[in-house]
Amino acid sequence: xxxxxxxxxxxxxxxxxxxxxxxxxxxxxxxxxxxxxxxxxxxxxxxxxxxxxxxxxxxxxxxxxxxxxxxxxxxxxxxxxxxxxxxxxxxxxxxxxxxxxxxxxxxxxxxxxxxxxxxxxxxxxxxxxxxxxxxxxxxxxxxxxxxxxxxxxxxxxxxxxxxxxxxxxxxxxxxxxxxxxxxxxxxxxxxxxxxxxxxxxxxxxxxxxxxxxxxxxxxxxxxxxxxxxxxxxxxxxxxxxxxxxxxxxxxxxxxxxxxxxxxxxxxxxxxxxxxxxxxxxxxxxxxxxxxxxxxxxxxxxxxxxxxxxxxxxxxxxxxxxxxxxxxxxxxxxxxxxxxxxxxxxxxxxxxxxxxxxxxxxxxxxxxxxxxxxxxxxxxxxxxxxxxxxxxxxxxxxxxxxxxxxxxxxxxxxxxxxxxxxxxxxxxxxxxxxxx
Numbered sequence: 001x002x003x004x005x006x007x008x009x010x011x012x013x014x015x016x017x018x019x020x021x022x023x024x025x026x027x028x029x030x031x032x033x034x035x036x037x038x039x040x041x042x043x044x045x046x047x048x049x050x051x052x053x054x055x056x057x058x059x060x061x062x063x064x065x066x067x068x069x070x071x072x073x074x075x076x077x078x079x080x081x082x083x084x085x086x087x088x089x090x091x092x093x094x095x096x097x098x099x100x101x102x103x104x105x106x107x108x109x110x111x112x113x114x115x116x117x118x119x120x121x122x123x124x125x126x127x128x129x130x131x132x133x134x135x136x137x138x139x140x141x142x143x144x145x146x147x148x149x150x151x152x153x154x155x156x157x158x159x160x161x162x163x164x165x166x167x168x169x170x171x172x173x174x175x176x177x178x179x180x181x182x183x184x185x186x187x188x189x190x191x192x193x194x195x196x197x198x199x200x201x202x203x204x205x206x207x208x209x210x211x212x213x214x215x216x217x218x219x220x221x222x223x224x225x226x227x228x229x230x231x232x233x234x235x236x237x238x239x240x241x242x243x244x245x246x247x248x249x250x251x252x253x254x255x256x257x258x259x260x261x262x263x264x265x266x267x268x269x270x271x272x273x274x275x276x277x278x279x280x281x282x283x284x285x286x287x288x289x290x291x292x293x294x295x296x297x298x299x300x301x302x303x304x305x306x307x308x309x310x311x312x313x314x315x316x317x318x319x320x321x322x323x324x325x326x327x328x329x330x331x332x333x334x335x336x337x338x339x340x341x342x343x344x345x346x347x348x349x350x351x352x353x354x355x356x357x358x359x360x361x362x363x364x365x366x367x368x369x370x371x372x373x374x375x376x377x378x379x380x381x382x383x384x385x386x387x388x389x390x391x392x393x394x395x396x397x398x399x400x401x402x403x404x405x406x407x408x409x410x411x412x413x414x415x416x417x418x419x420x421x422x423x424x425x426x427x428x429x430x431x432x433x434x435x
Contacts, residue, residue: 150188
């Protein structure tokens, strides 16, 4: 019998992974996923699901929805990607990772199938998630899109509702270099006669969504027209725009910090209001519990996560123009002395697109995550310091960079880790280990 480490090594090393090699692992059709699901007796049709796509915020929205369902007593599956510390984070039920023995069972039972179909790592993971959710008979599963939407492996489900958070520039080499083209790919998760919640109204994308909704006879619901959420110190304030109120509360705490969560929370509450119409019993007291205990009930990490005080150390997976812009807007008011940004990106990142949102006044510690996709640290440093005038120093590996950042920081400084989920993951491992 395989050990879990052997099973994980097989999955990561034997199957092509976008995490490791980038766009070469991206499959431009659903054939492999459909073949896997067919061999598994189509588990994706054995549970109800909600599909969540978009550029930024889809992980937060997925986790918030899962936490709300769990708090309301539903057996709730949650599929997200990528993982931060362990593969099992991708597949959860009621906030608990898939047991390692289930991963081993799947690999042992279906290794011959995997070697026959030759799926990517992501295609295999999606099939494993669907198989696990079906076997465990979940009441509902929240499924986060991996990349894009139309051709994403998760797009073999028939959800009761779809959610698209927002559209911004990311993965342009695969999704297109205009917001309209990216929106067209994201709109691929809109299904016939299924409502879709749009988190942000954008002039460049609204017609794309309207056209797709007309083609599929889908009700299009814009969150901004239903409610708004504003952060007021430690609580979020809800304003409902409809004549009849859906919720009995008008303010609430949330386990996800950051002003940029306002839009995500409005999207979630709009989705909950729609789910109530469909017939789901989601009580306000448990909705509030889910929003407040989202980290505990869903397992989400790396979203404006304060992991240390004096100096203040914040981890955030923001990695594109829109995400980084919102992140720095939240961080800069906290800086009393110096901001040190531990920063690394992937090779395919368009640095010119994110330079305008990076603060020049910060000091940058340039690092390189331990995977082939990571941009060489010297190249990153030269691009920002020599070409763009930023101030910084070579950190080396993420662990080395964290050590250098912590050694150079005073108690009054802020250390922010961002730019790549994989940089955040390695920093998290370093800090969690107490090194």
